[in-house]
Amino acid sequence: MSVPLTLLGLLEREPSHGYDLKRDYDAFFGRGKPLPYGQVYSTLGRLARDGKVVAGEAEPGDGPERKRYVITEAGVTEFEHWLGEPVAPEPTLQSVLFTKVVLALLLGRDAEAYLDTQRAAHLRRMRELTELRRTGPLVDALLADHGLFHLEADLRWIDLTTARLDALAAEVRA
Amino acid sequence: MSPLIEARDIELAFGETPALRGASLAAEAGEVLAVMGASGSGKSTLLHCLAGILVPDAGEVHFDGQRIDRLDENRRSALRRDAFGFVFQFGQLVPELTAEENIALPLLLGGVRRAAALAEARPWFARLGLDGLGGRRSGELSGGQAQRVALARGLVTRPRVLFADEPTGALDSLTGEQVMELMVGAAREQGTTVVLVTHEPRVAAYADREAVVRDGRARTLSTGSAPVAAERVAP
Ligand SMILES: Nc1ncnc2c1ncn2[C@@H]1O[C@H](COP(=O)(O)OP(=O)(O)O)[C@@H](O)[C@H]1O
Numbered sequence: 001m002s003v004p005l006t007l008l009g010l011l012e013r014e015p016s017h018g019y020d021l022k023r024d025y026d027a028f029f030g031r032g033k034p035l036p037y038g039q040v041y042s043t044l045g046r047l048a049r050d051g052k053v054v055a056g057e058a059e060p061g062d063g064p065e066r067k068r069y070v071i072t073e074a075g076v077t078e079f080e081h082w083l084g085e086p087v088a089p090e091p092t093l094q095s096v097l098f099t100k101v102v103l104a105l106l107l108g109r110d111a112e113a114y115l116d117t118q119r120a121a122h123l124r125r126m127r128e129l130t131e132l133r134r135t136g137p138l139v140d141a142l143l144a145d146h147g148l149f150h151l152e153a154d155l156r157w158i159d160l161t162t163a164r165l166d167a168l169a170a171e172v173r174a
Numbered sequence: 175m176s177p178l179i180e181a182r183d184i185e186l187a188f189g190e191t192p193a194l195r196g197a198s199l200a201a202e203a204g205e206v207l208a209v210m211g212a213s214g215s216g217k218s219t220l221l222h223c224l225a226g227i228l229v230p231d232a233g234e235v236h237f238d239g240q241r242i243d244r245l246d247e248n249r250r251s252a253l254r255r256d257a258f259g260f261v262f263q264f265g266q267l268v269p270e271l272t273a274e275e276n277i278a279l280p281l282l283l284g285g286v287r288r289a290a291a292l293a294e295a296r297p298w299f300a301r302l303g304l305d306g307l308g309g310r311r312s313g314e315l316s317g318g319q320a321q322r323v324a325l326a327r328g329l330v331t332r333p334r335v336l337f338a339d340e341p342t343g344a345l346d347s348l349t350g351e352q353v354m355e356l357m358v359g360a361a362r363e364q365g366t367t368v369v370l371v372t373h374e375p376r377v378a379a380y381a382d383r384e385a386v387v388r389d390g391r392a393r394t395l396s397t398g399s400a401p402v403a404a405e406r407v408a409p
């Protein structure tokens with residue numbers, strides 16, 4: 001998650017104080033990991049240095065939290081460029097899962113038991129996310145759906161691999 | 175606590191084809207149990223054995239402390255009518271009947287008088303978002319609406335166990351999730367145990383727990399959290 005670009009995006013709505021940015025960041029994207037104030041202001045400082053935002057006049061009372069930040073043309077351009085770029089499709093390979101299966105097969109260990117354990121863990125997480133999407137606001141449901149579809153894709157791979165274990169074992173040990 | 179419904183080591187072959195080879199499965203009262211597995215693994219056969227539709231060649235089926243696989247067809251049929259509800263992949267509504275009559279059907283078949291049966295059916299329309307559709311026949315309902323009618327029909331007798339075989343299999347994912355939401359919500363509300371056959375993980379995620387059928391054998395891979403399950407047992 002890119003904090004600078006996310007803050008730029010939030011600033012594109014309207015000039016905001018660091019406090020407002022943190023509040024909105026936490027509400028939409030924090031997910032139990034609130035953005036520390038220190039990071040908000042250090043990020044805004046770097047964005048200002050790079051000409052992506054400018055800090056307004058300090059309002060009475062002073063201190064950094066009294067400044068309103070405004071996005072610049074360069075900031076808007078950078079944000080729009082980022083927003084339009086597709087994200088790298090990931091993960092390209094279920095690498096840890098894949099490595100464990102191949103190693104288990106190479107060593108003649110119980111790959112099926114491992115896959116079953118993984119399957120149960122995936123479904124447990126899917127149950128949690130299903131609960132979240134049922135009970136939370138739509139934004140949470142959207143995020144939960146994203147997780148659910150990814151986990152489901154993993155599960156399909158786990159099922160297919162389980163069904164092919166004998167053939168895989170023969171090939172790996174050949 | 176002993177399970178409400180249980181298959182013990184059951185075997186069943188269709189002619190030369192073994193469909194179940196020693197499958198065991200148990201559901202506690204009030205729980206929602208997902209039965210997963212690849213196509214052809216024996217899920218539907220297992221569900222039919224649990225529900226007393228098929229009789230296993232070997233092994234035992236117990237319901238509410240009673241062995242049911244040895245009962246004769248009449249007694250099993252009465253048990254299905256009185257204690258079980260069913261929802262299948264394709265709603266299988268009776269096309270000649272209205273939605274309201276379809277919902278009331280299990281009550282009518284159980285000998286409830288028509289006016290009383292229809293009165294019991296009526297609250298399900300608001301509950302499942304079917305207001306105004308009571309007079310329609312199945313051909314005049316969307317897939318999701320028809321499946322909600324089928325769900326109401328499965329639950330209208332307040333069965334002890336609802337057997338659902340791929341209940342969302344014919345629906346798009348959003349409609350399927352609505353049906354699952356309503357099914358699990360209504361079942362929990364009335365304390366109905368659900369045995370839910372599905373090959374879709376997103377559907378299975380509505381359950382408390384899942385079992386996987388592989389080559390005619392079922393195994394349970396995970397358990398839900400105990401406090402939640404205990405809470406649901408209460409009426
Ligand atoms: N009525 C039947 N007659 C013959 N074979 C059947 C019948 N029903 C199921 N089978 C066979 O039994 C096996 C298990 O089927 P089923 O329980 O329907 O699997 P699932 O529901 O997991 O897809 C399959 O090999 C299937 O072809």
Ligand SMILES: [Mg+2]
Pocket residue numbers: 217218219339
């Ligand atoms: Mg089936």
